[in-house]
Amino acid sequence: MIRSRYIPWLLAALAFAALTAFGVGAVVRAGATQRFVAEAMADARLRQALLANEVARFRLLPLALADDRDLVALVSGRPGAQDVMNAKLERLSGTLGSPIIYVIRADGLTLAASNWRDPRSFLGKDYSFRPYFRAAAQSGTGQQFALGTVSHRPGLFFARRAYGGSVVVMKMEFDSLEAQWREASGTTFVTDRNGVILVTSNPGWRYAATRPMAPEQDRRARERVGVGAFRPSPFVRMDGATVRLPGERGDSLLVTTAPDAAGWRVNLALPMRGTVDAAVRTAQIGAALATLALFALAAFLAERGRRRRERTAQLEAVVAERTADLRREIEERVATETHAAQLREGLRQANRLATLGQVTASVAHETAQPVAAIRNYAATSRQLLEMGSQDMVHDNLRAIDRLAERIGAVTSELRGFARKGSRAGGPIPLAEVIEGAGLLLKERLSRVDFEAPVVSSDVIVFGGHVRLEQVLVNILQNALEALEGQADARVAMTVEPGPESVCIVIQDNGPGIAPEVADRLFTPFATSRPTGLGLGLVISKDIVEDFGGTLLLAPSERGACFVITLRRSA
Numbered sequence: 001m002i003r004s005r006y007i008p009w010l011l012a013a014l015a016f017a018a019l020t021a022f023g024v025g026a027v028v029r030a031g032a033t034q035r036f037v038a039e040a041m042a043d044a045r046l047r048q049a050l051l052a053n054e055v056a057r058f059r060l061l062p063l064a065l066a067d068d069r070d071l072v073a074l075v076s077g078r079p080g081a082q083d084v085m086n087a088k089l090e091r092l093s094g095t096l097g098s099p100i101i102y103v104i105r106a107d108g109l110t111l112a113a114s115n116w117r118d119p120r121s122f123l124g125k126d127y128s129f130r131p132y133f134r135a136a137a138q139s140g141t142g143q144q145f146a147l148g149t150v151s152h153r154p155g156l157f158f159a160r161r162a163y164g165g166s167v168v169v170m171k172m173e174f175d176s177l178e179a180q181w182r183e184a185s186g187t188t189f190v191t192d193r194n195g196v197i198l199v200t201s202n203p204g205w206r207y208a209a210t211r212p213m214a215p216e217q218d219r220r221a222r223e224r225v226g227v228g229a230f231r232p233s234p235f236v237r238m239d240g241a242t243v244r245l246p247g248e249r250g251d252s253l254l255v256t257t258a259p260d261a262a263g264w265r266v267n268l269a270l271p272m273r274g275t276v277d278a279a280v281r282t283a284q285i286g287a288a289l290a291t292l293a294l295f296a297l298a299a300f301l302a303e304r305g306r307r308r309r310e311r312t313a314q315l316e317a318v319v320a321e322r323t324a325d326l327r328r329e330i331e332e333r334v335a336t337e338t339h340a341a342q343l344r345e346g347l348r349q350a351n352r353l354a355t356l357g358q359v360t361a362s363v364a365h366e367t368a369q370p371v372a373a374i375r376n377y378a379a380t381s382r383q384l385l386e387m388g389s390q391d392m393v394h395d396n397l398r399a400i401d402r403l404a405e406r407i408g409a410v411t412s413e414l415r416g417f418a419r420k421g422s423r424a425g426g427p428i429p430l431a432e433v434i435e436g437a438g439l440l441l442k443e444r445l446s447r448v449d450f451e452a453p454v455v456s457s458d459v460i461v462f463g464g465h466v467r468l469e470q471v472l473v474n475i476l477q478n479a480l481e482a483l484e485g486q487a488d489a490r491v492a493m494t495v496e497p498g499p500e501s502v503c504i505v506i507q508d509n510g511p512g513i514a515p516e517v518a519d520r521l522f523t524p525f526a527t528s529r530p531t532g533l534g535l536g537l538v539i540s541k542d543i544v545e546d547f548g549g550t551l552l553l554a555p556s557e558r559g560a561c562f563v564i565t566l567r568r569s570a
Contacts, residue, residue: 037241039184040255040270042524047181047188048257048266051199054177055156059143061096062160062168071103074111075164085112086123098170099151104133106165120150127169131224132159136167143262145198149225154198154206174199186252186270187245193263194221196230205234235269243269374400425463425547427569430495430502431455433465437472444480448489455495461502461566463547468566471543471551474536475506475562482510482560497568504564505554513553513560521553 029434060338065071070088070227073081087102093114100122102113108128115121127133134157135142144157148171154174162168181188181201189200195211208231213221222230235243235254242251250273257266381396434455438445461468483489488509496503513521522541537551554561 029283036253036270037255040253040268041187041257041548044188044255044266044268047184047268048260051177051190051264051266052260055172058096058098058156058172059158059318061092061098061101061170062158062162065103066160066162068162071166072163074103075105075162075166078311082112086114089114090116097176098149099153099155099173100171102169103162104167104169106131106137106167111166116511122150130157132157132169133167135159135168136161137165142167145192145225149226167323178203186268188269189267191256191265191267192221193259196225196558197234198219198225198264202234204229208234210235217233242272245269249273286316291352326383363527374404390480418558427460428463428465428468429457430461430504430566431457433461433463433468433472434493436465436469437476440469440473441476441480445476445491448480448483448491451490451492451494453493456497459495459497459502460569461547462569463549463566467543468547471540471564472504472506474540479506479508479510479560480538483508486510500568501549502566502568504566505561506564507561508559510559512556512558518553522551 048358068088070081070085074085085103089103089112093099093101098114100113100115102115102122103111104127105111108126110122110125110127113122116123130144130146132142132144135144140158140161142159144159145154146157147154153173155171157169157171159167178199178201184201184404186204189197189202189205191197191210194217195209195214197205197208197210200206207225207227209218210233218230222228231338235245235252237243237254238251241254245252248271251273252269252271254267254269259265298327378396378400381393384393384396434453438452476493479491483491486509490509492505492507494505494507496505522537524538541551544566547566548566549566552563552565554563
């Protein structure tokens with residue numbers, strides 16, 4: 001039984017412990033919330049990058065089919081061309097995972113479709129009313145997220161104007177991406193410019209309006225998507241970035257990325273109970289225990305005798321408990337760092353694929369001229385054969401062979417760049433890395449005054465071909481984007497071999513990098529471009545350092561100057 005003279009001290013200890021726990025909880029909550037927001041935003045940006053790569057992969061097919069010879073035959077009305085095109089579209093649909101690919105005549109009538117065997121085939125259907133068809137017919141490209149008129153399944157339609165005013169259309173569905181999001185933490189959803197949810201890990205949220213719209217805006221949005229009415233917002237906004245989700249205990253954090261070119265935003269809602277609230281509770285319990293331990297120590301000093309062994313045992317138990325907590329925390333930190341390393345490698349591949357989408361236009365331009373030349377040589381050779389000029393035919397065939405080798409070199413470099421690079425390093429010729437990067441960016445580099453270095457074949461560095469090529473492509477692309485619209489645009493690359501290392505200097509004469517951005521240039525999401533993610537230079541620095549090198553921003557009177565130092569390999 002507690003003696004009456006100890007009751008005031010006990011009440012004071014409890015009150016002081018409660019105040020301490022409250023104060024510590026407020027401080028820990030602010031810090032934990034800030035870290036949680038940063039981590040959630042990084043996760044949302046990664047999911048946005050993966051979504052953009054998936055969309056870019058599907059967007060390229062209509063462009064590839066725009067001048068296909070079977071499509072030309074179909075639009076020209078050649079006998080049997082429809083059967084050939086139907087079979088080709090059916091194969092492409094199965095290979096690429098698109099539910100439907102079809103070709104629409106200039107008047108809106110469907111000429112060929114991958115579902116030509118289906119009783120509900122698109123063949124002969126009129127799609128002139130579709131906004132994506134009208135946009136492609138007028139401007140060359142069209143894009144629309146809507147319900148399928150036959151399948152009644154939502155998807156993103158890509159349209160491209162093709163030969164004879166026809167339009168190639170491909171539909172992309174997001175079932176696989178939504179399934180991946182459902183396996184990840186939180187609720188992920190994509191909203192359009194009007195705040196309407198289109199793609200989501202929670203199917204019940206689709207076509208919900210997250211913010212009110214004017215009647216006319218609501219009508220136009222419903223007509224474009226193809227639904228009768230939008231659902232109400234599935235969540236209630238609380239203070240700041242917190243929301244209350246249906247069926248969830250406690251609040252959730254909602255982070256939203258910047259809109260992409262189509263106005264789409266990736267949103268991620270994560271419950272705060274398992275992270276912020278848990279950290280606050282742990283800190284409050286620890287602060288309260290520490291305060292009570294101090295009062296227990298005072299009591300121990302006052303009692304000194306009979307309670308000495310008992311208090312010592314209690315303190316040992318508290319120390320053992322805190323030691324176990326610290327051990328668990330260390331194990332969790334090690335697991336978190338391992339996971340972060342895996343995410344960094346995923347970001348490198350996502351950056352390479354995003355860069356691949358940007359250089360595809362350059363590769364298409366680079367191969368268009370050889371293909372056109374091959375066609376001309378083939379046509380000329382037929383006439384020469386009829387005339388009996390065998391020697392000139394042989395000359396044409398040799399020219400066709402050289403042009404085919406050029407196309408093969410470009411496409412081979414593109415395929416190699418798309419593969420995941422091995423983390424292992426080895427001796428590689430620096431000239432091959434520079435040549436590969438220049439080949440990928442050849443068309444864009446041709447628009448500026450580019451000074452390419454002449455590198456001897458005996459300059460061997462330690463690294464990986466694809467990963468070092470990714471570094472050069474990232475830095476050269478940054479320079480080219482900084483020089484857009486500049487009349488005297490110039491990019492210079494020099495190589496300075498040394499006895500133990502090789503320096504690569506890339507200098508442009510653009511506007512340079514602002515001091516406030518330069519101070520944090522190699523930190524995640526630091527960028528001066530509205531559409532940039534701020535990951536390219538971070539990934540490039542990690543790659544170079546993995547191979548024992550360095551990547552630095554050097555002082556420059558005009559433009560930006562990057563210096564890459566690589567180890568020489570014997």
